[in-house]
Amino acid sequence: xxxxxxxxFDEQLxxxxxxxxxxxxxxxxxxxxxxxxxxxxVLMQMMQPPNLRASDPGNAFLAAEASFERAxxxxxxxxxxxxxxxxxxxxxxxxKYFSEKK
Numbered sequence: 001x002x003x004x005x006x007x008x009f010d011e012q013l014x015x016x017x018x019x020x021x022x023x024x025x026x027x028x029x030x031x032x033x034x035x036x037x038x039x040x041x042v043l044m045q046m047m048q049p050p051n052l053r054a055s056d057p058g059n060a061f062l063a064a065e066a067s068f069e070r071a072x073x074x075x076x077x078x079x080x081x082x083x084x085x086x087x088x089x090x091x092x093x094x095x096k097y098f099s100e101k102k
Contacts, residue, residue, distance in 0.1 A: 071095055
């Protein structure tokens with residue numbers, strides 16, 4: 001359910017806590033509303049927005065593109081021709097297949 005890498009796990013945990021707070025506030029707004037709203041506000045401030053600066057190597061879009069390219073190279077090494085032209089389902093199906101085959 002949660003990633004085991006620390007930063008991603010922390011982010012997922014914060015998101016889950018925000019959703020839990022939101023559900024509790026909606027269910028009992030008079031009883032829990034003010035206190036949970038304050039917790040939710042703090043958690044929202046702690047969430048990191050994706051890095052979109054073009055010059056930064058940690059840019060979310062550049063990282064996703066590089067990851068896709070690495071997966072394409074891996075698939076080509078395994079004999080899949082032109083993996084970039086596969087549909088989304090075909091691509092992830094082949095990545096999953098070769099990942100499990102190790």
